[in-house]
Amino acid sequence: EDQVTQSPEALRLQEGESSSLNCSYTVSGLRGLFWYRQDPGKGPEFLFTLYSAGEEKEKERLKATLTKKESFLHITAPKPEDSATYLCAVQDLGGSQGNLIFGKGTKLSVKP
Amino acid sequence: DGGITQSPKYLFRKEGQNVTLSCEQNLNHDAMYWYRQDPGQGLRLIYYSQIVNDFQKGDIAEGYSVSREKKESFPLTVTSAQKNPTAFYLCACRRNTEAFFGQGTRLTVV
Numbered sequence: 001e002d003q004v005t006q007s008p009e010a011l012r013l014q015e016g017e018s019s020s021l022n023c024s025y026t027v028s029g030l031r032g033l034f035w036y037r038q039d040p041g042k043g044p045e046f047l048f049t050l051y052s053a054g055e056e057k058e059k060e061r062l063k064a065t066l067t068k069k070e071s072f073l074h075i076t077a078p079k080p081e082d083s084a085t086y087l088c089a090v091q092d093l094g095g096s097q098g099n100l101i102f103g104k105g106t107k108l109s110v111k112p
Numbered sequence: 113d114g115g116i117t118q119s120p121k122y123l124f125r126k127e128g129q130n131v132t133l134s135c136e137q138n139l140n141h142d143a144m145y146w147y148r149q150d151p152g153q154g155l156r157l158i159y160y161s162q163i164v165n166d167f168q169k170g171d172i173a174e175g176y177s178v179s180r181e182k183k184e185s186f187p188l189t190v191t192s193a194q195k196n197p198t199a200f201y202l203c204a205c206r207r208n209t210e211a212f213f214g215q216g217t218r219l220t221v222v
Contacts, residue, residue, distance in 0.1 A: 004154070031209065032209040034209075034211070036213075041200075041216070041218070042215055042216065043118075043202050043213035043214050043215045043216045044155075044202070044213045045213075046210065046211070046212055046213075049209055049210060051209075087154075087155075089155075091209060099145070099157050099160060099170070100155075100211060101154075102147075102154035102155040103154055104152065104153060104154045105154070
């Protein structure tokens, strides 16, 4: 069964304190791994898609990396406005409907 | 600007009542999805549609129904058969491997 596990569930950082969020996955074949940001009461906002091991993508203070079993979302020198829940999702090559399988998310709080 | 729009933002349902959530997109994406989000859980798939006039059940379709008469629209009806409908509902559309979400509808049973 396909699974996506995110850790930690919650992370508190001081402004400027860099850290990483983890997303481990089990799929028969990876079509793509996705990172989203979700603010309270709003829909997820697309951040990155990663397709193959070794791939990296960056956007402002965020950098996503991918291995064969997990992905990391690195946050460099975070600011309070980076506070949100970060969702990871995978799309299985064997899936016929293009459905994304989501993890439960990591709630990030950045204090000034 | 292209996008995906859900309405209403908040919806209240009485016991035994059917309610319909709207989802409209102008991104010209073929695939559309409905997810349910509950606290402490990942998004769970309710229904999806790859083309007009065709749709498939997801993992938690019981008590829900959908239609896809137009490419732009994918409304979700929460029927009285859904015993625990209070949740945050998210609509998404997808082309290739990029999926975009609406802003969600929060449904509460009163």
